Structure formats: C-alpha cells, structure tokens
Amino acid sequence: MSRINFDHVYYTYDVSSPLPSVALEDISFTLEGHFFSAIIGHTGSGKSTLVQQINALLRPTKGRVIVGEFEINEGKKKIKEIKSLRKNVGVVFQFSEYQLFEETVLKDVSFGPKNFSDSDEDATLKAKNALKKVGIKEEYFTKSPFELSGGEKRRVAIAGMIAMNPEILVLDEPTAGLDPKGAQEILDLFKELYDQGTSILIITHDMNLVLKYCNQVLLMHQGKLKGIYAPSELFYQEELLLETGIDAPEIIEIVKLCEENGLSLNRKEIKDITSLVREIKRCKGK
Amino acid sequence: MKAIEVEHLSFSYETGENEEKKNILHDLSFSVEQGESIAFIGPNGSGKSTLMKLLVALLEKDEGKITLLGQELNEDSVDDLRKKMGIIFQNPDNQFIGATVRDDIAFGLENRLIPHEDMEDIVREYALKVGMIDFLDKEPSSLSGGQKQRVAIAGVLSMKPEIVYMDEATAMLDPKGRKEIMELTSLMKKENPNMTILMVTHHMEEALLCDRIIVLHEGKAYLEGTPLYVFSHEQELKEIGLDLPFNLKLKSALKKEDFSFDEDEDIKEIMKNICHA
Numbered sequence: 266m267s268r269i270n271f272d273h274v275y276y277t278y279d280v281s282s283p284l285p286s287v288a289l290e291d292i293s294f295t296l297e298g299h300f301f302s303a304i305i306g307h308t309g310s311g312k313s314t315l316v317q318q319i320n321a322l323l324r325p326t327k328g329r330v331i332v333g334e335f336e337i338n339e340g341k342k343k344i345k346e347i348k349s350l351r352k353n354v355g356v357v358f359q360f361s362e363y364q365l366f367e368e369t370v371l372k373d374v375s376f377g378p379k380n381f382s383d384s385d386e387d388a389t390l391k392a393k394n395a396l397k398k399v400g401i402k403e404e405y406f407t408k409s410p411f412e413l414s415g416g417e418k419r420r421v422a423i424a425g426m427i428a429m430n431p432e433i434l435v436l437d438e439p440t441a442g443l444d445p446k447g448a449q450e451i452l453d454l455f456k457e458l459y460d461q462g463t464s465i466l467i468i469t470h471d472m473n474l475v476l477k478y479c480n481q482v483l484l485m486h487q488g489k490l491k492g493i494y495a496p497s498e499l500f501y502q503e504e505l506l507l508e509t510g511i512d513a514p515e516i517i518e519i520v521k522l523c524e525e526n527g528l529s530l531n532r533k534e535i536k537d538i539t540s541l542v543r544e545i546k547r548c549k550g551k
Numbered sequence: 552m553k554a555i556e557v558e559h560l561s562f563s564y565e566t567g568e569n570e571e572k573k574n575i576l577h578d579l580s581f582s583v584e585q586g587e588s589i590a591f592i593g594p595n596g597s598g599k600s601t602l603m604k605l606l607v608a609l610l611e612k613d614e615g616k617i618t619l620l621g622q623e624l625n626e627d628s629v630d631d632l633r634k635k636m637g638i639i640f641q642n643p644d645n646q647f648i649g650a651t652v653r654d655d656i657a658f659g660l661e662n663r664l665i666p667h668e669d670m671e672d673i674v675r676e677y678a679l680k681v682g683m684i685d686f687l688d689k690e691p692s693s694l695s696g697g698q699k700q701r702v703a704i705a706g707v708l709s710m711k712p713e714i715v716y717m718d719e720a721t722a723m724l725d726p727k728g729r730k731e732i733m734e735l736t737s738l739m740k741k742e743n744p745n746m747t748i749l750m751v752t753h754h755m756e757e758a759l760l761c762d763r764i765i766v767l768h769e770g771k772a773y774l775e776g777t778p779l780y781v782f783s784h785e786q787e788l789k790e791i792g793l794d795l796p797f798n799l800k801l802k803s804a805l806k807k808e809d810f811s812f813d814e815d816e817d818i819k820e821i822m823k824n825i826c827h828a
C-alpha cells in the first residue's frame with residue numbers, strides 16, 4: 266500500500282541569499298492506496314520542486330513529507346534510509362538526461378537493481394526487460410547513453426526506474442520529447458504497471474493524458490495547491506481553469522458544443538476520441 | 552532566393568570498433584524558400600536534431616551539399632553564415648552562457664554588434680514577449696523547465712536571425728505557452744518577411760501551423776508538402792508512429808463509425824450537424 270503525505274510543506278530556493286525564491290507554500294495533501302494521479306499547473310507553479318521533495322533530493326524548508334514509512338524534513342537523514350526510500354519511490358526528472366551516467370545503456374539501466382543488491386545477472390535481466398518495454402532495441406544496449414537522441418534518452422531514464430520495480434513511480438513530464446506512438450506506448454506501460462499494483466504520479470502539461478489515464482489531479486497555482494479534482498470534473502470548471510492558466514483538452518470544447526446542441530452526454534465516460542464517439546452514438550441511438 | 556538547399560546529404564556518427572556504422576541521414580534532399588516556415592516531424596531517432604546540427608555546422612556531413620542564403624556552407628563561409636542563423640537546442644541548458652537571464656539574452660546581441668544603448672530595450676522587449684520580464688535578474692540554471700525554454704527562445708529571436716532553428720523548443724511548455732510562442736514566431740515573420748523558420752516538433756498541432764511539413768524517416772524525407780497534404784496520409788503516418796492533429800483525428804474517427812459529413816467543413820459545423828441529424 267502506497268502513501269505520500271505532505272504536511273504543511275514550504276520550500277524556498279536560496280533561502281539565505283538576497284534573492285530567495287519561494288517555490289512551495291503550505292502544501293498539504295495525502296495520496297493513498299493505489300493511485301494513478303497527475304500534478305498539473307502553469308510554468309513555474311512549483312511542480313518539479315514538489316516532486317523533488319518526494320525522494321529527498323530537496324528537503325522542505327518547513328513542514329514534512331511522509332512517504333510510506335519515511336519522513337523527510339529539514340533535518341539530515343542517514344544515507345541508508347534515503348537509499349531504501351529511493352528503492353521504493355522511483356523518480357524520473359524533467360530533464361532526465363542528467364540521470365544517465367554509465368558507459369553503456371545496459372549498464373545504466375542495470376545500475377539501480379545492482380545498487381539495491383540484485384546479483385549482476387538478475388540486474389541485467391531486469392534491465393533488458395525494462396529496455397524492451399520502453400521500446401529501446403537491443404542494438405542500442407552497448408551504446409553510450411550520451412550518444413542517444415532526446416527521446417531515446419528519456420526512454421532509457423524511464424527504463425532505469427522501471428527496472429527497480431518501485432512501489433511508487435513518479436514521472437516529471439515523461440512524454441515530453443517522445444514521438445506520438447512512443448508516448449502512447451509508455452502510457453500503456455504505466456497503465457500496465459498500475460494494474461499490477463504500482464502507484465503512479467505524473468507531472469504533465471498534456472491534459473489529454475490526464476483526462477484519459479488519471480483518476481485524480483492535483484492542481485498547482487503559484488506555489489500553492491489549489492485543490493484535488495477528478496479530471497472529468499476539473500476540465501469543465503471554466504473559471505478555475507482561467508484563473509490557474511490551464512487549457513482544457515480540445516475534446517472538452519467538443520463535448521460542450523454537443524451538449525449545447527441537444528445531446529446529453531455522460532461526461533464521466535468521455536476520456537478520449539474513441540469514448541466521445543461512442544457516447545455520441547449512444548445519444549443518437551446508433 | 553532559397554534560404555536552404557540540401558542536396559544528397561548523408562551522415563553517420565563515428566562508431567566504436569565493434570559497432571556497425573549506420574547512416575542517420577541518407578541521400579537527403581530538400582529546399583526551403585526564404586520566409587517559409589517548415590516543420591520537421593519524425594519518430595524518435597529519425598535524425599531531426601542531427602539535421603539541425605548539420606545545418607549550423609556543429610556536425611560535419613559525410614556527403615552532399617548544403618547551401619544557405621545563397622552561400623555554400625563550408626569552412627570559409629561558416630563564420631559569416633552563423634551570424635545569420637540562430638538555433639534553439641532540444642535541451643535549453645546547452646544554450647545558456649550568461650550569469651543572469653538579462654546577460655544571457657544580451658550576449659547574443661553583443662555578438663551581433665548591437666549598440667550598447669539599444670541593448671537593454673531589446674532585452675526587455677523580448678523578455679516581455681516570452682513572459683519572462685520578471686526574471687531578468689535570475690540565473691538561467693535556477694529556472695523551471697518551461698521558463699528555461701522561454702528564455703532560450705527570447706535569446707535567439709531577439710537577434711532576428713535570417714534562419715531560425717527550433718529543436719523541440721516548446722517541449723516543456725503547456726498548450727497555452729506553445730500557442731503563445733507560435734503566435735510570437737508568426738508575428739516575427741510578419742515583421743521580418745525574409746525570416747525562415749525550421750522547427751522540429753512532436754506536436755502535430757504545431758506542425759499544422761507551418762507552411763510546409765517534411766517527415767523524416769530512415770534518413771530520408773518520407774513525406775513532404777503542405778500540412779493538409781501530409782495529414783491526409785493518415786495510414787502512412789501511423790505506420791511510422793506519428794499521429795494527426797486533434798480535429799483531423801476526430802474527423803477520421805467519425806468517418807470510421809459511418810457518420811457522414813463534408814470533410815472540408817469546420818469541425819464545429821460538422822459536430823452541430825451530427826447533433827441535429
């Protein structure tokens with residue numbers, strides 16, 4: 266059972282400098298059980314700062330973050346505990362190419378499992394499986410991760426986390442830089458992991474993704490948590506979206522247009538084009 | 552005049568001893584008129600970033616000929632040509648030189664010998680255009696992903712280069728931010744009719760707004776033409792892992808379910824008619 270709890274968390278960059286910048290202000294929420302959630306918000310609203318607290322890359326300036334049995338606060342933790350925290354929570358960062366560092370793609374992805382005491386053989390096997398799942402062909406295994414294209418690097422970084430099979434997988438913009446089919450396959454992979462028990466937290470600007478896959482959305486606005494919503498409700502709240510600078514997915518406008526023209530669609534059912542067309546057919550008795 | 556002429560371009564990266572050499576670009580030819588905007592789309596690893604780097608001579612071609620603004624790109628012309636081009640890299644961190652956002656935008660202007668007294672005004676003008684005016688004193692490295700991309704865009708556009716290369720320059724922006732940048736580039740093109748823009752993108756909505764699309768696949772131009780032409784090839788695009796913009800995808804899905812409508816009509820009209828049918 267996975268649990269992430271933020272308890273009045275504040276974070277300020279460069280606290281003691283003449284130009285401190287407040288990035289998180291009084292964030293409190295709990296994600297519990299088995300979740301597939303999203304964090305959304307305008308550029309600079311604090312999303313990436315927030316996720317870096319989850320694996321203690323950044324520590325709250327005030328308040329605390331509790332992930333499973335680990336507590337992250339302003340104090341210093343023993344490294345050993347951080348290591349086991351990072352085994353349980355895999356985070357893929359927004360500029361994930363900086364997470365790559367080994368000589369070859371395969372070594373890079375095996376590093377995690379090996380570091381967490383798998384045998385070399387097991388680690389390699391897990392790495393190969395993970396790479397296959399993210400669409401990296403075998404001929405790339407011996408390449409240097411620095412000699413990959415942008416989208417290939419992101420896939421390898423994602424594979425690195427999947428290979429560790431964490432309880433919670435946190436991904437900051439996982440589909441940025443992926444081609445449309447790649448993005449689709451990666452999301453289907455997350456869905457598969459979710460169905461097998463992994464909890465997923467995605468930071469994204471892709472509202473189509475949020476509508477289609479996520480069961481709850483955390484909306485960030487200027488360093489604060491505006492609220493937690495169901496996607497199928499949030500995207501119809503025009504004023505809230507305007508205030509927080511979010512564009513609803515294109516499909517929402519079509520749903521509204523159909524409603525204005527007499528169809529009574531079941532909004533909860535509409536998650537993508539396929540389900541929209543299905544709903545229209547139902548209404549038209551086709 | 553042609554802004555870009557690429558003839559029979561081939562390129563492969565250096566490989567280790569045991570690796571097979573692989574042609575990333577293979578006998579690629581295309582040309583771009585001055586003032587045109589072109590979107591390059593293609594699957595991950597299809598060579599889009601490689602092509603951009605070849606066009607600014609950060610990589611050296613194996614074979615073929617590249618002519619930019621009427622001059623062949625070679626050792627003698629490269630310095631002169633670089634002054635007329637601006638590139639926004641896929642990762643904005645590879646871009647930043649200045650200690651502050653202000654310095655960073657100013658740096659490019661200095662290089663182009665813009666008089667000092669004009670500099671601050673230009674820096675402010677472009678920071679404002681990309682929504683970063685409140686961040687002029689910040690270090691570029693301490694910005695959020697989307698903020699970095701906005702600064703990188705301001706830095707290049709402020710120099711008004713004759714050819715602008717944007718390699719997934721908006722990948723970390725939200726849809727609203729992407730629209731704003733597209734509006735900014737089209738405004739710049741109106742003010743500078745000779746400005747040529749080449750953008751690499753995975754967002755089909757962005758490609759739709761360009762004059763022409765070139766689809767890269769297996770080192771070649773797989774499809775090439777107006778957005779309408781390219782996006783009329785749904786099957787061919789799907790085969791290589793690409794997609795249609797939302798409206799066209801919706802039309803295609805409706806058609807498959809036997810709704811009948813005039814395909815050239817606006818999606819809103821189509822939906823209204825379907826509702827009332």
Ligand SMILES: Nc1ncnc2c1ncn2[C@@H]1O[C@H](COP(=O)(O)OP(=O)(O)OP(=O)(O)O)[C@@H](O)[C@H]1O
Nearest residue numbers: 278288308309310311312313314693694695696697
């Ligand atoms: N290392 C840093 N030093 C100082 N300020 C920072 C640093 N990193 C981020 N900030 C600031 O903190 C705020 C929140 O940044 P954060 O990266 O969390 O935003 P974000 O929501 O992830 O945005 P984006 O969608 O653009 O990635 C921004 O205003 C940013 O400028």
Ligand SMILES: Nc1ncnc2c1ncn2[C@@H]1O[C@H](COP(=O)(O)OP(=O)(O)OP(=O)(O)O)[C@@H](O)[C@H]1O
Nearest residue numbers: 412413414415416417564595596597598599600601
């Ligand atoms: N420095 C390098 N050394 C060797 N091979 C490389 C290097 N950079 C890229 N490659 C390979 O060349 C191919 C083309 O890479 P490129 O970065 O041009 O792709 P791209 O079309 O920009 O992809 P993406 O959409 O993922 O950014 C890829 O298969 C990649 O693995």
Ligand SMILES: [Mg+2]
Nearest residue numbers: 313359695696
């Ligand atoms: Mg971010």
Ligand SMILES: [Mg+2]
Nearest residue numbers: 414415600641
């Ligand atoms: Mg690229």
